[in-house]
Amino acid sequence: MTTLAPPLSPAPAGHALRRAAPALLVYAGVRALGLAVLAVWGAAAGKSPHTLLAARWDSLWYTRVAEHGYGWQVRLPDGSVHSNLAFFPLLPWLERLVSAVSPLSYADAGLVVSWLASLFAAAGIFAVADHLYGRRAGVCAVALWAVLPVGIVQSMAYSESLFTAVAAWSLYAVLRERWVLAGVLASCAGLTRPVGAAVVAAVWVAAAVQVYREGRVHREGRADRRMLLGVALAPLGAAGYVLWVGHRTGGGLFGYLDVQAGWGNGFDFGYAFARFIGEKFTSVPGALAGIGLVVGVALVVRLYVVGVRQGQPLPLLVYTGIVVALALCAAGYFGSKPRLLMPAFPLLLPLAVALARLRTSRSALVLGGVAVVGAVYGAFWLHGSGPP
Template sequence: MTTLAPRLSPAPAGHALRRAAPALLVYAGVRALGLAVLAVWGAAAGKSPHTLLAARWDSLWYTRVAEHGYGWQVTLPDGSVHSNLAFFPLLPWLERLVSAVSPLSYADAGLVVSWVASLFAAAGIFAVADHVYGRRAGVCAVALWAVLPVGVVQSMAYSESLFTALAAWSLYAVLRGRWVLAGVLASGAGLTRPVGAAVVAAIWVAAAVQVYRERRKRQADRHMVLGVVLAPLGAAAYVLWVGHRTGGGLFGYLDVQAGWGNGFDFGYAFARFIGEKFTSVPGALAGIGLIVGVALVVRLYVVGVRQGQPLPLLVYSGIVVALALCAAGYFGSKPRLLMPAFPLLLPLAVALARLRTSRSALVLGGVAVVGAVYGAFWLHGSGPP
């Protein structure tokens, strides 16, 4: 059986974008299918797709930050406090900017930012996969990211698409040795979501490995040093600002997250949540499904290691997975939190790239239909918390 060896020949970013055209067309088609199914479902259910995409759940928190700034909070009956300081600022900043230069509301601006960012994310995922495994694998990787069961979030006024775009292009810059660009994009990712730490770690580990390999050189690469310094600035600036504003110092942001019931407990709460499912037959089926899902995520990561994925990708996806699965609270959010871990899809993309185009298209088309129906069902039900 033939294998797809990593393809490490350099290619300019502009050329990579031109090569990404088929992948972007596939991505746009899948997302259009998802929105069409959502619209039909909404018409039957009497609900507005626009409201589901732009004015529910976290979208409301982001638009409130864009409109009024930080400082708003809700106290629940149990005494816990939900503060909008939990939401990182880059998405609401962009919502405010787009709204200021256009007639769009903050909610609609959030949709525009998310939709545009999702295209950049798809292009970045393609660039990474194409660089490592070739063009066919790149197209398949983008298609797989688009057809994820929770892929509808890519079309919502949420920060996942923006974060994934910044992370993917930062990782691509690392693979190309463009350290300053990688650091700037990582800083932007750190202003978007707390998991921006995964991008920073990927850059730092890649830099450390390069320094070790070139330890005989007397001078370090100035561009690499600058990229390493720039990478954490976005997240550090916001976390320190929150600490100063709340009076909590370095742990101020963690206190804000604790008010939401979030924290890192090495997966204990999630494991207990799964265990509690086995108290009934329907719950047991759900528990088995969760176990299978976690096992699949771990399996894909292991396969990526065996296939020799570049170290920055492994570090990044490993930390994203660890933070998603080992965090307490909001267990229904975990599939959404895993969505930026696109390197997990590369083993599947490599496998699909080996198939005939007709077969891979048939597989992806079937999954796209299922994902579109599930996305509409999900948003008309519990939806992403």
Template sequence: MTDLRTGVAAAHAPPAASPAVPLLRRAVPAVLAYAAVRALGLVVLAVWSAARGKSALTLLTGRWDSLWYTRVAELGYGYQVRLPNGDVHSNLAFFPLLPWLERLLHALTPLSYAHAGLVVSLVASLAAAAGIFAVAEHVYGARVGVCAVLLWAVLPVAAVQSMAYSESLFTALAAWALYALLTGRWVGAGLLAALAGLTRPVGGAVVAAVWVAAAASFVRDRSAARSDGARSSTRAPAHSTVRRLLGVSLAPLGAAGYVLWVGRRTGKGPLGYLDVQAGWRNGFDGGYAFARFVAEKFTSFPAALAGVGLIAGVALLLWLYVTGVRRGQPLELLVYTGVVLALALCASSYFGSKPRLLLPAFPVLLPLAAALARLRTSRSALVTVGLAIVSAVYGAFWLNGSGPP
């Protein structure tokens, strides 16, 4: 039978973690391994950049979205750029938690706003690694937890995890919110979901996970109450119900609060944030624009190879997601991952940004992590080292070229 709280088949239950060893201590090997992989990426980036006469620090803190976050931290909201084609790029498109943390760290230390953003991202990436381990260990065991962290560290666009971007901060909040859900910590999950909603628009994925998990738990409790009415009236379930309701109520406050504030700031009501995103040519079209973008790649032979690669990449993501469903991955993870994938793949945003928008969808890596964990330690280490080298080289090449938009 399948455990409705976690959605994990009893036959595939993970090895029980030792209660004598705190979770954060169990996560240390995974976090250290993650730090080593990312350190390799930064070293390769520094060497590559120096060879090209560029500053690796500038690439990590002073280009693309990093500049927008820094400007919000330093000057607040209200800055916008009008492009020759009439599009308006407003910094209201950027959610406030990362700039708030940049401003706080700048006030407490000698760091500039940009360097403060980098420190926040680096620390958040370690917290994200620990959160990913916690989720994977809870579902599949410690060995899979370590492998999941390493796979997240060696993704082709993992360099973004070490930039002054909000992906690492969001992933950390999302991962720990999901772990809170998996372990029945409803208030903590709600608070973390609210913070995630202040970090990126995709914070709605965490809110959805909280709401669906709470609804499923209410259904389970009602079923249990019908089968055992005597115990359904005890105080513990009542307290649990209050905590669930509080978590459900807290979860959307971050995203909803910022969106409503933007609507008031722009004078356009609840839809004001959508207008801001439209100025960046961002929207949700069900994947039509992305499909057209891929189709256009087949108009010439060299570009057709990129089109084939894009189709293969999307197919792999969908296959991994379906594999998670078939293997009984917890409902919380499936809801969260499904929303992240849908928002990333079906949005009409700049297509070069889609790989980094997929970074928070770490549960999709769990089937691969389980496969890697089944290998002998020497073989899995060899695979991981090879992927780490490829990821480091690609990250250095990428950031010294077009980079993440």
């Protein structure tokens, strides 16, 4: 299995930007295609693309947190309570900041944050893939992340792009042994989504393995302190918010779990999801959807196994494993599972390596075709009745 690479001297910012430029241009082009198809579809359907991207479903909850703070909730007819305490604060904090320094509304500020974050996420994915497998694989990894069928979420005022950005750069910092930066970014990930625990775990495991394999006694004491500081910083974001929610709700350490339970969310080791898939096979049309879900889950598991055999560094495997486990083994709204898997970008690295071995024209043809299909599917998805 690949171990952590030795720390390298930081490359000049200009050189790093030039190296990543092709990946960022590809990413921007794919996302522009997705937005163009959404605009055309919206014009035909009489729906506003702006509303679909900035003012529906979870984006409304983030906007309300940015505008009014926490404490707002909805009680449903069945007695369950949907509280905005379920939404972590980094995205609404940034929405509030952007709105305060610009004429933008909170909703439009959310779009700006998401679009900028998606570029930083693409750059982080490129940095990780380039560091491990080379520049061509880095470009292909970014392209694959962009053309995901649910890639339109990257352009919504949701937290997936922001989370992927801080997670990817934290993992890259771990691979470069920049422990303090890795810890700070892991803490930011913990302030963005509950799955920020995956980034924290990656930092902790990487540090533990490094100590075990190499022995930090042979390094300067200053290096030891940097590692310990990064390890200590990593969980502060998630722990701070969860403890605050527990104090505010009176639920103590389990207060945030109670909030999530009000939304019907909880970790049940995949029982509810398996039952949901099983129920699809009670009818012929449903059986086709059920087969598609089984194939999708099998593909995710297969890509993870290939990543293990490929020798991906342990921090990436730990991060990806936790993201996948939380996405597939939690109860809740099952239509959201594809976007919950979106931050698990290391799953795409085996495909990126394979594409990088093809001639540029052939890989471009493959990615271009998938990009068109993904753009159409994304427009169809957002024009549905349920949230993504």
